Amino acid sequence: MAQISFDLLPSIATNLRDPHNPGAGTDPAKECLNTIDAGVPSSHVLSLPAITNVTSFLVEWTGQDGTNGSGVESYDVYVSDNSGPWTPWLSRTTNTSAIFTGQPGHTNAFYSIARDNVGNVETKPGVAEASIVILHLPLLVEGLEATSSGFTAQFNQTLNESLLNLYDTETNGFGPADFTVVGSTSGPVAGSLIYDPQTKMVTFIKTGGVLAPDTYIVTLRSGTNGFQSAGGDWLDGDTNGVPGGDYVRTMPIAATGARVLSLPDFARGPGQPVDVPAIDSGIPVTISDGTNVSAVYFLVEYEPAMLEVTGVSPGSSLPEGWIFAYDADTPGLVAVLTGGPNPQGVG
Numbered sequence: 001m002a003q004i005s006f007d008l009l010p011s012i013a014t015n016l017r018d019p020h021n022p023g024a025g026t027d028p029a030k031e032c033l034n035t036i037d038a039g040v041p042s043s044h045v046l047s048l049p050a051i052t053n054v055t056s057f058l059v060e061w062t063g064q065d066g067t068n069g070s071g072v073e074s075y076d077v078y079v080s081d082n083s084g085p086w087t088p089w090l091s092r093t094t095n096t097s098a099i100f101t102g103q104p105g106h107t108n109a110f111y112s113i114a115r116d117n118v119g120n121v122e123t124k125p126g127v128a129e130a131s132i133v134i135l136h137l138p139l140l141v142e143g144l145e146a147t148s149s150g151f152t153a154q155f156n157q158t159l160n161e162s163l164l165n166l167y168d169t170e171t172n173g174f175g176p177a178d179f180t181v182v183g184s185t186s187g188p189v190a191g192s193l194i195y196d197p198q199t200k201m202v203t204f205i206k207t208g209g210v211l212a213p214d215t216y217i218v219t220l221r222s223g224t225n226g227f228q229s230a231g232g233d234w235l236d237g238d239t240n241g242v243p244g245g246d247y248v249r250t251m252p253i254a255a256t257g258a259r260v261l262s263l264p265d266f267a268r269g270p271g272q273p274v275d276v277p278a279i280d281s282g283i284p285v286t287i288s289d290g291t292n293v294s295a296v297y298f299l300v301e302y303e304p305a306m307l308e309v310t311g312v313s314p315g316s317s318l319p320e321g322w323i324f325a326y327d328a329d330t331p332g333l334v335a336v337l338t339g340g341p342n343p344q345g346v347g
């Protein structure tokens with residue numbers, strides 16, 4: 001209860017049933033109870049692993065506002081890079097975790113500030129509550145595998161693919177071929193390179209069919225215009241922990257005796273018919289060795305947005321009397337079956 005008095009007027013008692021008769025007691029309808037939250041909330045960032053070899057990782061924090069507090073409304077999370085000044089990373093976030101992305105070779109530290117629902121803000125000096133070292137791994141080839149028509153090289157980081165080339169003009173400045181395949185008897189192998197940033201894999205595909213049995217020297221070139229990570233690190237091909245050094249491997253390819261069915265390489269513009277060679281009609285499918293073959297069944301997968309298959313017909317070198325059937329009803333897939341009584345010289 002309080003006594004209010006206005007200038008020159010009698011004083012009035014508040015929240016009484018009868019302002020002029022205190023003996024009548026107080027009236028609950030004239031009272032408004034307020035809980036006063038004067039307590040500041042508290043928070044902290046949860047501890048992190050001492051080191052990591054990935055550049056993006058989860059940071060978590062937690063906070064509370066006391067038993068009768070109004071509750072934590074939001075957090076500010078601060079970060080320091082390499083012991084530099086504290087800078088806001090997240091402001092007024094209601095989350096209690098987020099993915100932080102740092103840079104290889106850097107140390108990052110974190111602390112948090114909590115704010116309660118009536119606006120009290122935690123006060124705290126900028127002191128690390130969690131810190132983590134992001135390892136700086138060099139760019140490495142993690143594995144080289146032979147395929148029937150070339151090689152795949154697996155990298156540990158994404159590449160700067162704009163530097164990669166197999167062929168160059170005098171003025172382009174791409175430098176020498178970055179991925180070379182040289183057979184000890186068959187010599188340099190012409191091909192093309194495919195890079196998939198999702199898998200961090202480079203595929204070398206030989207032009208014109210499968211790799212002949214031979215011993216190949218595969219070289220991936222490190223340097224200013226050679227293999228580099230997206231972050232600019234030169235390939236550590238000789239794995240001495242120091243950026244630079246070509247990756248060189250000797251890869252023997254044995255004769256397997258397996259017959260290989262193949263399609264020729266070709267490139268066409270939109271709307272152009274694909275006839276290989278151009279004087280013929282269609283794309284030939286050939287088998288490397290037709291001796292004693294009595295039947296062939298194969299599937300050809302293609303990208304229906306890029307190519308339309310209008311039909312399949314037997315080649316002129318198919319043995320006389322062989323049956324021939326195909327199914328091209330499904331866009332992207334052609335199934336072909338051929339065979340007969342005359343097992344020799346399938347073309």
Ligand SMILES: [Ca+2]
Pocket residue numbers: 037038039040041065066069070071116117120
């Ligand atoms: Ca509070």
Ligand SMILES: [Ca+2]
Pocket residue numbers: 163164165174175176177178225226
């Ligand atoms: Ca290059």
Ligand SMILES: [Ca+2]
Pocket residue numbers: 235236237238239240241242243244245
């Ligand atoms: Ca090196």
